[in-house]
Amino acid sequence: MKELSVAYEGKTALQGLSTSLPSKGLTALIGPNGSGKSTFLKTLAGLLPYSGNLILQGRELRLWRRPDLGLKVGLQTQQATFTFPFSVCDVIAMGRLPHSRSFARPHGDDVFVLEAARAVDVEDLLLRPVTALSGGEGQRVMTALLLAQDPDLFLLDEPTSALDPRQALAILALLRRLAGRGKSVIAAVHDVNHALTWADSVMALKRGRLLFHGEASAVAGPLLEEVYDTPFEAYHSKGGQTLWRASSLSSP
Numbered sequence: 001m002k003e004l005s006v007a008y009e010g011k012t013a014l015q016g017l018s019t020s021l022p023s024k025g026l027t028a029l030i031g032p033n034g035s036g037k038s039t040f041l042k043t044l045a046g047l048l049p050y051s052g053n054l055i056l057q058g059r060e061l062r063l064w065r066r067p068d069l070g071l072k073v074g075l076q077t078q079q080a081t082f083t084f085p086f087s088v089c090d091v092i093a094m095g096r097l098p099h100s101r102s103f104a105r106p107h108g109d110d111v112f113v114l115e116a117a118r119a120v121d122v123e124d125l126l127l128r129p130v131t132a133l134s135g136g137e138g139q140r141v142m143t144a145l146l147l148a149q150d151p152d153l154f155l156l157d158e159p160t161s162a163l164d165p166r167q168a169l170a171i172l173a174l175l176r177r178l179a180g181r182g183k184s185v186i187a188a189v190h191d192v193n194h195a196l197t198w199a200d201s202v203m204a205l206k207r208g209r210l211l212f213h214g215e216a217s218a219v220a221g222p223l224l225e226e227v228y229d230t231p232f233e234a235y236h237s238k239g240g241q242t243l244w245r246a247s248s249l250s251s252p
């Protein structure tokens with residue numbers, strides 16, 4: 001991407017982003033509230049008009065036909081809000097729509113749906129209406145929909161925000177496996193230690209600008225302090241890995 005900028009009704013949300021995203025691997029997208037993470041992911045998914053250049057697989061993103069883009073890029077948005085009581089099975093199967101020429105579900109798609117449901121631990125919920133799920137269950141169903149879509153570029157906006165610690169780690173491990181299978185995965189996360197532990201690279205946004213894009217191993221306290229405008233202190237995991245926590249500007 002080169003000089004990528006996005007504005008909402010004239011108000012800039014992303015400004016002059018220039019970088020290259022890897023064709024495979026897990027990238028964590030970090031930044032304070034309002035820094036532009038969701039805007040960036042929606043733009044990559046082709047949902048927002050932009051200025052500058054955004055090249056996907058050799059072609060400017062705005063020139064892609066939507067049905068073709070659906071095979072290449074998938075987005076899990078920040079909130080799973082279900083209005084209609086479709087079954088979990090039917091919602092996950094919606095991920096297969098870009099692969100189909102009609103609304104009829106091809107027979108072989110059941111395998112994708114079942115595998116996706118198993119991968120996020122919702123196979124026991126397949127017949128449940130999505131309007132009758134907990135927040136974390138609903139979030140995992142939306143991850144399953146993305147898995148069923150099976151795009152080249154997976155975009156996930158805070159996919160673990162509603163999950164308990166065990167489920168969150170399971171989803172992070174799943175994203176790593178996708179990256180290991182040659183997919184490009186970009187996930188916005190607020191837990192910087194999740195970013196540093198699980199991702200290959202980190203992109204940090206601040207006020208709509210790209211502050212950093214590099215290897216996760218290069219991220220340390222001073223950068224985090226610059227990104228979040230708050231002090232960070234280091235601590236160590238049992239395995240000896242350096243982790244970071246925001247330390248209060250004033251003690252409790």
Ligand SMILES: Nc1ncnc2c1ncn2[C@@H]1O[C@H](COP(=O)(O)OP(=O)(O)OP(=O)(O)O)[C@@H](O)[C@H]1O
Nearest residue numbers: 008009012013031032033034035036037038039040
């Ligand atoms: N639909 C919209 N219309 C107008 N302004 C918007 C819209 N969506 C987002 N914004 C603004 O664009 C900026 C970036 O918002 P965005 O949602 O991308 O941030 P974010 O980094 O994802 O934040 P968070 O961590 O809180 O989810 C913010 O100033 C926000 O108020």
